[in-house]
């Protein structure tokens with residue numbers, strides 16, 4: 508690894524909030540404002556590099572040390588369960604991971620009586636763990652997006668997915684049944700980088716904590 512500090516940032520909705528937060532601690536990348544299709548951007552003067560990757564790929568780039576630091580939703584971390592240092596809750600990207608089902612089904616359904624259900628989700632590992640802890644057997648159908656479609660076309664009656672405003676569930680005739688986890692965006696760090704680039708990474712973590720507040724710190 509170089510003397511650069513390399514960040515892996517998700518291309519989607521988290522990117523803008525991440526750069527706004529880093530901007531508050533003086534970490535910027537003017538090259539990113541260029542409006543092109545580049546995937547790696549540098550601020551060579553300050554020694555920072557930024558990679559734009561798929562949200563679900565952030566933990567992989569950090570785990571393998573291609574990036575020293577990553578920004579990623581807790582949902583992705585729960586699903587992938589990788590060995591990463593997670594020092595900070597960045598306190599944005601708030602949403603919830605929930606179990607949901609069609610409104611009509613909910614009226615006569617008792618989740619307490621479920622013993623064997625079929626669930627469509629982007630989060631098969633979290634879903635399996637959650638229902639296994641309740642003694643419920645799940646037939647998992649892994650999807651990669653538009654999860655709320657599954658009950659509409661008879662793929663599965665239940666889904667596990669993220670809810671933020673609730674508009675997607677509502678507009679597709681579904682309601683929440685249970686909350687599995689509250690989700691926010693997290694800072695993750697490669698364990699080797701934490702040793703080899705300790706002073707710089709510690710400074711970044713401390714500066715972010717200074718901006719967000721003490722409640723950002725996650726105890727190991």
Ligand SMILES: Nc1ncnc2c1ncn2[C@@H]1O[C@H](COP(=O)(O)OP(=O)(O)OP(=O)(O)O)[C@@H](O)[C@H]1O
Pocket residue numbers: 517518519520521561562563564579580581582583600601602669670671672690691692
């Ligand atoms: N509706 C939402 N409101 C707020 N945060 C959300 C919402 N949906 C997702 N997120 C958060 O943003 C993260 C990235 O979501 P985004 O939609 O940008 O990527 P994605 O399309 O889900 O991932 P990928 O590109 O790997 O398929 C999620 O992992 C979650 O933490």
Ligand SMILES: O=P(O)(O)OC[C@H]1O[C@H](OP(=O)(O)OP(=O)(O)O)[C@H](O)[C@@H]1O
Pocket residue numbers: 651652653654655668669670671672673674675676
């Ligand atoms: O409660 P809401 O504010 O409506 O947000 C929830 C929706 O947002 C996410 O989908 P996304 O936009 O990432 O699209 P996707 O279904 O293709 O993953 C999530 O998977 C829900 O579908």
